[in-house]
Amino acid sequence: MINISGTYQLAGRSEAHPASAMLYETGQLVIQKSGSGTRLIEVWPDGYKYGIVIPGLPVDIEFSDGALFIPHDNSFRWPAMDRNHRLAEWLESHWLTVLSSVIIVPLFMWSMVNYVLPGASHAAVAFLPDSIAESMGEQTLYILDKTYFDPTELSDQQQQQVKQQWQIIVTKLDLPEDRFKLHFRKFDMGANAMALPDGSIIVTDDIVTLMEKDPNALIAVLLHEIGHVEHKHSLKMIAQTTATTMLFAMMFGDIEGAGELILGAGTGLLQSAFSRDMEREADEFSYQNLPKFNISPAAFADAMTLLVDSHSSADEASDQTAGNTTDVSAENSEITNSLNHWLQYLSSHPETQERINTARKKGEDDNDLLY
Numbered sequence: 001m002i003n004i005s006g007t008y009q010l011a012g013r014s015e016a017h018p019a020s021a022m023l024y025e026t027g028q029l030v031i032q033k034s035g036s037g038t039r040l041i042e043v044w045p046d047g048y049k050y051g052i053v054i055p056g057l058p059v060d061i062e063f064s065d066g067a068l069f070i071p072h073d074n075s076f077r078w079p080a081m082d083r084n085h086r087l088a089e090w091l092e093s094h095w096l097t098v099l100s101s102v103i104i105v106p107l108f109m110w111s112m113v114n115y116v117l118p119g120a121s122h123a124a125v126a127f128l129p130d131s132i133a134e135s136m137g138e139q140t141l142y143i144l145d146k147t148y149f150d151p152t153e154l155s156d157q158q159q160q161q162v163k164q165q166w167q168i169i170v171t172k173l174d175l176p177e178d179r180f181k182l183h184f185r186k187f188d189m190g191a192n193a194m195a196l197p198d199g200s201i202i203v204t205d206d207i208v209t210l211m212e213k214d215p216n217a218l219i220a221v222l223l224h225e226i227g228h229v230e231h232k233h234s235l236k237m238i239a240q241t242t243a244t245t246m247l248f249a250m251m252f253g254d255i256e257g258a259g260e261l262i263l264g265a266g267t268g269l270l271q272s273a274f275s276r277d278m279e280r281e282a283d284e285f286s287y288q289n290l291p292k293f294n295i296s297p298a299a300f301a302d303a304m305t306l307l308v309d310s311h312s313s314a315d316e317a318s319d320q321t322a323g324n325t326t327d328v329s330a331e332n333s334e335i336t337n338s339l340n341h342w343l344q345y346l347s348s349h350p351e352t353q354e355r356i357n358t359a360r361k362k363g364e365d366d367n368d369l370l371y
């Protein structure tokens with residue numbers, strides 16, 4: 001039996017008595033007036049219920065006629081209260097912990113990763129010395145040459161034609177010639193172009209051959225690549241990845257692991273793709289500068305169409321010869337995804353179509369300028 005002192009408050013009246021409650025193991029509850037010992041009420045479990053649990057406040061007992069018994073001890077809890085009551089109470093007294101683990105911490109992480117770190121790392125990139133971009137570019141090209149690239153097999157004449165176009169672009173856009181360099185490479189995975197942080201632009205033999213009869217398309221592609229360099233996209237990507245890794249390392253206490261990741265940051269270029277916003281910025285750079293060469297922005301659409309066609313016919317060819325070499329092609333696609341800048345972007349079809357439409361539309365808008 002439990003005996004607890006409190007106040008008995010009659011239903012609908014301001015009248016209240018100091019009283020004690022006796023709760024028996026059978027669930028029977030007796031309220032007695034303090035002092036005199038007069039029985040005020042005696043009920044079985046179906047005649048009363050426990051009130052709401054609010055941390056710091058006593059849990060009252062409500063009788064079916066509306067009368068209340070309120071214990072004096074704020075922390076007193078009736079032993080017969082069920083588990084639901086206790087869970088509710090735990091949640092209520094730990095609401096801040098619960099809220100922070102379920103909402104605040106994930107929200108904090110999410111906003112750090114999506115807004116704070118990109119913003120901070122993008123801003124920080126502006127202060128990086130050029131030497132960092134240079135060594136990252138050199139490091140990446142070195143790795144690519146060791147792994148995926150072979151020396152070009154283009155004829156001198158083919159190279160000369162592209163070099164001339166390149167020279168016109170560099171002169172017209174007034175780009176520093178010691179920074180922007182064009183590289184020819186043979187690449188097994190088809191027509192592609194990519195930009196490294198130091199201003200090295202690589203064109204594969206296949207893209208040169210593909211666009212031989214449409215030099216304007218190649219200029220549109222080269223301008224897109226230059227756009228990536230001018231906007232420092234590679235550096236922003238690396239800075240962001242590094243900062244995110246560090247945040248998680250600090251949260252989970254793996255600082256040594258973070259150190260290793262930062263040292264290997266340059267290779268991060270090979271593992272992640274530019275964001276959609278970055279691609280759009282590079283597209284925009286191309287559209288805006290094409291008119292300087294008397295070329296319609298529609299040339300960008302032509303370039304994309306050529307690339308889409310070349311890659312889908314390459315896919316069909318490999319499908320036909322694929323047979324049971326699924327593993328190999330899966331492995332290949334992983335490599336292509338991380339490395340092949342254009343294939344990466346082209347692989348998201350709705351967006352490719354959207355980009356083609358945008359370029360065509362820009363071409364039409366500027367039609368009266370006559371290219």
Ligand SMILES: [Zn+2]
Binds near residue numbers: 279
């Ligand atoms: Zn791009």
